[in-house]
Amino acid sequence: MQQFLQVFIALPLLGFVLSLFVPRKKERPLSWIAMGTVGAHLILLTAFISAWLIRGGDALDIKQFIVYESPSFEFAIDFYFDRITAVYSWVGDVIMLLVVLFSRFYMHREAGFKRFFNNILIFFAAYHCIIFSGNFETFFVGWELLGICSFLLIGFYRDRYLPVKNALKVISIYRLGDICLIIALWLCHHIFHANITFSQLNLPGFVQEYLPGNGTMILLVGIMLLVGAAVKSGQFPFSSWVPRAMEGPTSSSAVFYGSLSVHIGVFLLLRTYPLWQDVTAIKIMVIVVGAVTALVATAIARVQPTVKTQIAYSSLAQIGLMFIEVALGWHILALIHFSANAFLRTYQLLVSPSVLSYLIHDMFFSFTPGQAAKKKQSKLGNSLYMLGIKEWNLDFFQYRFLWSPFKWLGKQLNRVPAGIAVTGVVIVLIAGIVMFAMKEELPAEVITYMPIVFAGIGCLLVLRAFAERGSALRAFILVAVAQCFITLSISFNGDVPPHQILIFLSGIAVAAITGVVGLNRIKRIDNDISLNNFHGYAYEQPRWAVVVLISCLAMAGLPFTPTFLGIDLLFTHIHANQLAVVIFTSISFLFIEICLLRIYSRIFLGQHKKPYHPIAYKSS
Secondary structure: OHHHOOHHHHHHHHHHHHHHOOOOOOHHHHHHHHHHHHHHHHHHHHHHHHHHHHOOOOOEEEEEEEEEEEOOEEEEEEEEEOHHHHHHHHHHHHHHHHHHHHHHHHOOOOOOHHHHHHHHHHHHHHHHHHHOEOEHHHHHHHHHHHHHHHHHHHOOOOOOHHHHHHHHHHHHHHHHHHHHHHHHHHHHHHHHOOOOEHHHHOOOOOOHHHOOOOHHHHHHHHHHHHHHHHHHOOOOOOOOHHHHHHHOOHHHHHHHHHHOHHHHHHHHHHHOHHHHOOOHHHHHHHHHHHHHHHHHHHHHHOOOOOHHHHHHHHHHHHHHHHHHHHHOOOHHHHHHHHHHHHHHHHHHHHHHHHHHHHHHHHHHHOOOOOOOOOOOOOHHHHHHHHHHHOHHHHHHHHHHHHHHHHHHHHHHHOOOOHHHHHHHHHHHHHHHHHHHHOHHHOOHHHHHHHHHHHHHHHHHHHHHHHOOOOEHHHHHHHHHHHHHHHHHHHHOOOOOOHHHHHHHHHHHHHHHHHHHHHHHHHHHHHOOOEOOOOOOOOOOOHHHHHHHHHHHHHHHOOOOOHHHHHHHHHHHOOOOOOHHHHHHHHHHHHHHHHHHHHHHHHHHOOOOOOOOOOOOOOOO
């Protein structure tokens, strides 16, 4: 039966490819492709689960194909099916079918009708890639695609200020979760000395064999997985991004942040439970995060004035309880809880526009003044009310302690004159390449420090691009050069095969050339690609907008490029004792995607700079 698992990934991808060839104004074929894809998927999945249960319901695992293999590394696409997959996939299919049916009418005559259904179908494929994943590598493919779909759908109304701004804010938080997963994969590689599968994790005594001598590293893996899960599921202190993500269409809010995407953190904890089930400290952390989120989110939801924010925080409170259930080992209860919460939040979000309309109509025609409640409030009650209204200032604390220090450091680098900075970077890069070529003749002490030095330089260049407010082209080139320094840094670690370096740099080179050409093409219009404002060139240059978007995603190492495989390969060559190299490299990859998507958003999204295009207010 495991041979059929690939069908559940291939079918959504086929629907997505077919939707690309439908003209933009043909709404009916687009909606029928989406409904047919999801409907066929649900029918096949229901039949498959029924046959699987009849045969005993044993876990299925199949290594579909090997993308890359070396003596110390294997990147394989692996699919896995058990009761967790069955529940998540079937609930996902039913909810997706309801949302697609709803969106057919809700999105009627929207300018981005085709764009919406393209994104929904690629999200459908990414979701099932996560749910059916049999190893961390396959899981991470879906995880990355899910994040990009979120960014594109939050910024769906790209002529407005807030959707684009909030899309960047959400992808910035998502990227933190991505890096935590990459670090977890790196730690697992040094613990198990192999690319393990989820079926191996579930073998009795498998993890216990590696606990002696690796307790600290397994603890760090658990912490990284917890942070990644908390980010994806909007748990404290990352809860504030979920209501910001509601800027997209109601139907995408329902399927992403009400039901499916927001529960991926729970799925990650369920899937990796055998890895940290014997580490009491991790269990306590998961319970504390879930309990704090349940209390804080409930307090916020009770006082918020907007219906989407109320639903968002109510859902996060329930997910916090699911975290507790997973940590206590109550997995059946967690799956039931997930199903009930997903269906409820989908229903609430889909009917929320109608409910608000009915309430406003009733208030307009049947208004009866009420008496003010004379209720004495305590100072504690008033304080909790104000904290709830302000959402506990989570946005402020994230900016103040997470992003602001890095932005400050990047701004300090602006004080170096441009000519001196460019000359210095070129000289250091050339010197580094020469030193790498003469590596055999260098003292061992010098080679030991070279990875730290070049990783640090690459990190500083990325932070300089992050703080850039001038030319988008300069920021883009800074990111490309930073990737060269990162590659040079890891190349000094032992015998890194040259073809692995080429795998990483091949995607970077093509993306860099394409991106520079695209940005230069836009610059020729009116010689202005400043990152200080939104330009909205997607109106008049839609094709170049797609070209630059693909270039930015390729430069960031999304799964459709060899750079994605290259990042995984490079991390395997960072030694377990090279903490500084891991920190610098992780910070670099954290901000690279943020910088690139910020470039795309500032140049192509937002209010158009020319007044003859419609301009939405910032508060819309």
